[in-house]
Amino acid sequence: MIDVVAGLILASDGRLLACRRPEGKHLGGKWEFPGGKVEPRETPEPALVRELREELEITVEPLRQLTPVVHDYGRGPIRLIPIVCRITDGEPHPHEHSEIRWCTADELDELDLAAADLPILAEWLSLPEKR
Numbered sequence: 001m002i003d004v005v006a007g008l009i010l011a012s013d014g015r016l017l018a019c020r021r022p023e024g025k026h027l028g029g030k031w032e033f034p035g036g037k038v039e040p041r042e043t044p045e046p047a048l049v050r051e052l053r054e055e056l057e058i059t060v061e062p063l064r065q066l067t068p069v070v071h072d073y074g075r076g077p078i079r080l081i082p083i084v085c086r087i088t089d090g091e092p093h094p095h096e097h098s099e100i101r102w103c104t105a106d107e108l109d110e111l112d113l114a115a116a117d118l119p120i121l122a123e124w125l126s127l128p129e130k131r
């Protein structure tokens with residue numbers, strides 16, 4: 001099982017940052033919550049901080065973890081670990097995505113998200129307090 005962290009980056013206005021995977025890559029054109037694979041002997045929160053520095057040039061503070069989702073795209077199972085976080089330093093500049101967008105809950109619902117992200121969005125939308 002491969003562990004992948006995904007950051008639900010929460011802005012002060014309640015929007016979340018959605019990122020689009022580049023064409024040509026696995027799941028190209030799909031939207032996701034940015035993050036990546038957890039390395040051996042790494043734990044999810046430091047992995048998220050590392051990945052978001054690399055991908056977006058931001059520093060984040062993890063706030064809380066939501067329910068992990070196990071999914072198989074036909075290349076073996078991944079465990080997608082969602083972590084709500086906020087930016088403590090920097091503005092997002094995409095290095096590995098074709099597009100990034102701050103989205104309200106309704107806007108997220110309209111995006112063509114990667115399949116493994118759908119239960120994560122559903123949990124987020126169901127939370128009475130979005131923080």
Ligand SMILES: Nc1nc2c([nH]c(=O)n2[C@H]2C[C@H](O)[C@@H](COP(=O)(O)OP(=O)(O)OP(=O)(O)O)O2)c(=O)[nH]1
Nearest residue numbers: 004005006026032033034035036037078114116117
């Ligand atoms: N980072 C991230 N990956 C996700 C999300 N949803 C989702 O299904 N994935 C999948 C895509 C990949 O199969 C896997 C890890 O993605 P990655 O972006 O870290 O790795 P990668 O591009 O090097 O993946 P790969 O092409 O080598 O498979 O998790 C998500 O919200 N964020």
